[in-house]
Amino acid sequence: MKTRYEDSIIYQINSSAKHFDKLFEQFFKEINIGVSAAEHLALMVVHDTKDCCQRDLARILLKDRANTGKLAKSLEEKGLIEIKATIKNNRAVKILTITKKGEKLAKESTELFEPLKNKIEQEFSKEKLDEITKALQDFTQLISKTLKVNI
Numbered sequence: 120m121k122t123r124y125e126d127s128i129i130y131q132i133n134s135s136a137k138h139f140d141k142l143f144e145q146f147f148k149e150i151n152i153g154v155s156a157a158e159h160l161a162l163m164v165v166h167d168t169k170d171c172c173q174r175d176l177a178r179i180l181l182k183d184r185a186n187t188g189k190l191a192k193s194l195e196e197k198g199l200i201e202i203k204a205t206i207k208n209n210r211a212v213k214i215l216t217i218t219k220k221g222e223k224l225a226k227e228s229t230e231l232f233e234p235l236k237n238k239i240e241q242e243f244s245k246e247k248l249d250e251i252t253k254a255l256q257d258f259t260q261l262i263s264k265t266l267k268v269n270i
Contacts, residue, residue, distance in 0.1 A: 128258070132255070132258070142235075143156040144156045146232070147159060150228070152227065152228055152231070153197065153224070154194075154197070154199070154224070154228075157190060158190055158193055158194055161176060161180060161187065161190040161191065162194055162199055162200065162221055162224065162225055163225060164176055164179050164180065165194070165200050165216070165217050165221070166217045166222070166225045170214060171214065172207070172212045172214055173187055173191060173212070173213045173215065174212065176190070176191065176215065191215055194221070197220075198218055198220045198221075199217065199220055199221035200215050200216060200217055200221050201215070202214070202215055
């Protein structure tokens with residue numbers, strides 16, 4: 120018997136996020152390309168974000184800067200990104216840029232992820248996935264405005 124909580128939107132969103140995190144972790148363990156799921160996600164953000172700084176990475180990943188600092192340092196040690204200290208708007212910032220090795224890994228992992236992405240797209244049309252994405256974006260925006268959440 121389901122509880123009222125299990126039928127709630129909050130539970131469904133939380134449950135989906137946790138299941139996806141587990142799927143992502145399992146996938147990266149299986150393909151064994153030398154990075155964790157969290158490191159891969161950080162690498163892809165750096166790959167896709169021009170002049171990405173650690174603050175950008177933290178904002179996009181919804182993590183604190185200490186956590187993203189550890190991720191960035193690990194990626195740098197693996198030769199996948201470079202971290203350069205600079206000044207931006209009179210503030211010291213760390214700019215993260217992807218290396219050739221990082222570009223290669225991003226490309227390979229995207230190709231390896233394609234079958235899993237295709238499986239999801241077989242179950243849900245592009246239109247349905249776009250609809251779900253838009254609904255979640257609207258929901259997040261509503262919560263952020265209503266509760267003044269600053270993540």
